[in-house]
Amino acid sequence: MASPLEQFEIKPVYPIEVSGYDLSFTNASAFMIGALVLIWLFMFLGMRKAELVPGRWQSAVESIYDFVHGMVDQNIGPKGKKYVPFIFTLFMFILVANVAGLLPYSFTVTSHLAVTFAFAALIFVMCIIIGIARHGIHWFSYFLPPGTPLWLVPLMIFIEIVSFLSRPITLSVRLFANMTAGHILLKVFAGFVISLGLAGGIWSVVAVLPLIMNVALYALELLVAVVQAYVFALLATIYLNDSINLEH
Amino acid sequence: MTAEAAQYFGAGLAAMGIGIAAIGVGLIFAFFLQGALRNPAAASSQQGTLILGFAVAEALGIFAFLVALLLLFAV
Numbered sequence: 001m002a003s004p005l006e007q008f009e010i011k012p013v014y015p016i017e018v019s020g021y022d023l024s025f026t027n028a029s030a031f032m033i034g035a036l037v038l039i040w041l042f043m044f045l046g047m048r049k050a051e052l053v054p055g056r057w058q059s060a061v062e063s064i065y066d067f068v069h070g071m072v073d074q075n076i077g078p079k080g081k082k083y084v085p086f087i088f089t090l091f092m093f094i095l096v097a098n099v100a101g102l103l104p105y106s107f108t109v110t111s112h113l114a115v116t117f118a119f120a121a122l123i124f125v126m127c128i129i130i131g132i133a134r135h136g137i138h139w140f141s142y143f144l145p146p147g148t149p150l151w152l153v154p155l156m157i158f159i160e161i162v163s164f165l166s167r168p169i170t171l172s173v174r175l176f177a178n179m180t181a182g183h184i185l186l187k188v189f190a191g192f193v194i195s196l197g198l199a200g201g202i203w204s205v206v207a208v209l210p211l212i213m214n215v216a217l218y219a220l221e222l223l224v225a226v227v228q229a230y231v232f233a234l235l236a237t238i239y240l241n242d243s244i245n246l247e248h
Numbered sequence: 249m250t251a252e253a254a255q256y257f258g259a260g261l262a263a264m265g266i267g268i269a270a271i272g273v274g275l276i277f278a279f280f281l282q283g284a285l286r287n288p289a290a291a292s293s294q295q296g297t298l299i300l301g302f303a304v305a306e307a308l309g310i311f312a313f314l315v316a317l318l319l320l321f322a323v
Contacts, residue, residue: 074296
């Protein structure tokens, strides 16, 4: 039987090689473009005939935008208006990539650390640039919370720097680990169904149990896909907020 | 114990850390629910804080997971 890790294999669809580097158009690239096309169709067709009283599709688009806008507004405040499109793009891409990955025979883009870390590194670098552009050298006071007793200062600075540097790691690994673990779990239970079903006799009847489990896990994975997209967008917002509104 | 056995042993020990982080995540949701049932009107405004607390607690479990992955595939 195929290994549960087989679904994460990257296969070239259209091989391209530029001066020794493998730049093939892979199934990962195909699913990323697919996600973009889906988002574009959803947004464009939904808002094609924008009306004052929205129809079903338009209100679906509007409610998602409103959700992200509300989240940014709550966490950053009026200064965050500029960053709504960025957070919205991030949220939509991760959401669509996660949910599309749940379709049988599809490929989950976000189950690759390379993809999630690229997003997390982008946010991390963006936070530093925005922080320094807005506050200059004063931004480094972020690493020393106000009201720290003098003897705690070196320890606090150390802890704050470590926690700041671990942000891109936790942000990317959280999404990657959740998607990978979920998909492996689904595959393992699907494997149980097949091997029990082929065992014959009473075991073929018992095979219904892992099937029921798999259906329940699918529902859970759908929830995880949406929640992880939300968590990623929310944490990106909170990290941006730390750079924009320096509290001290 | 061979080096390979020690590697798997360490990965298994690191996996325990994930379980301990699960306790932390469970506590966060438990206390949120406790507070939310006392004052349901204020619950929805604290949803963001809830997810943030969950994410921070889970981050430590992720470190344990990372150690397990590093032991299995990188060492």
